[in-house]
Amino acid sequence: MKDREKAMVLAAFSADSLALGAHWIYDPRKIKAEFGRTDSLQKPYPRSFHKNRDKGEFTHYGDQMLVLLESLAETGDFDLADFSRRWKTLFEDYDGYVDGATRNTLANYKAGKSAENAGSGSDELAGAARIAPLVCMYRNDPETLDESAAAQTRMTHADPTTVESARYFARVAQGVLTGMMPVEALRAVAEDHFDISPVSAFLQKGLASLEKDSIEVIGDFGRSCHAGEMFPGVVHLIAKYENDLKEALVQCVMAGGDSAARGALVGMVLGAHLGMESLPRPWIEEMKAAKTINELLEKIL
Secondary structure (H helix, E strand, O other): OOHHHHHHHHHHHHHHHHHOOOOOOOOHHHHHHHHOOOOOOOOOOOOOOOOOOOOOOOOHHHHHHHHHHHHHHHHOOOOHHHHHHHHHHHOOOOOOOOOHHHHHHHHHHHOOOOOOOOOEOOOEHHHHOOOHHHHHHOOOOHHHHHHHHHHHHHOOEOOHHHHHHHHHHHHHHHHHHOOOOHHHHHHHHHHHHOOOOHHHHHHHHHHOOOOOOHHHHHHHHOOOOEHHHHHHHHHHHHHHOOOOHHHHHHHHHHOOOOHHHHHHHHHHHHHHHHOHHHOOHHHHHOOOOHHHHHHHHHHHO
């Protein structure tokens, strides 16, 4: 199995699982007091949105990313109708957290809308954070990757900036798989495809912050789920820790807020760059879905 492609996907899932314990705690001081340095998988905080989850499981983001991976592996292609069907089935009797974008999308389906136009108006970057399996599938076909990343995001998050963000980070990860350094890919993709997009402003904001403390910087950008706040923080973590995936994801969680979506994108890009050796072995060994993910990746790779 190809090392960096596999690492790219597993790092995205690992980031979600690592974030599970402290996810959506917005005060870094509370995270430090309750969890210490978050360099290992932990059970969610007792009053967490994910109280029904255990150590090594995923947030609702990771669960959706796994559904996308299953769809790709079983159909051999990105089939929006198949992904949509599996996604709706996931939430039929779901015992985890169901966010606003999901509730609104499900309501739109119930009202008779199709997968192409059922997406909520949410501008949360989580809709773009599921894309690592797509980059793996279309690593040699950037145009199909671009179209698929946009379609899977739009299915639940129709906000244009969120869709643009998915297209951008998909192309960045694909560029890294071809041998580009992450910062090189961040700059090149923006220049070649997003020069008049909000993406360029987010990128410059993130790159200008590299000398500052990560927790402080992410707090300044905003710890929330919204693309305009989260995007520069993703750039900061990728660029500042370009050769240290573990520290990037630890800092991501310690910074608080929506660390799961933020981390999935960071993990995807740095996993594509650094390969399997960069992933701490316990993160994979303690991930409950690791065997399933590896089996599905074998079908794609």
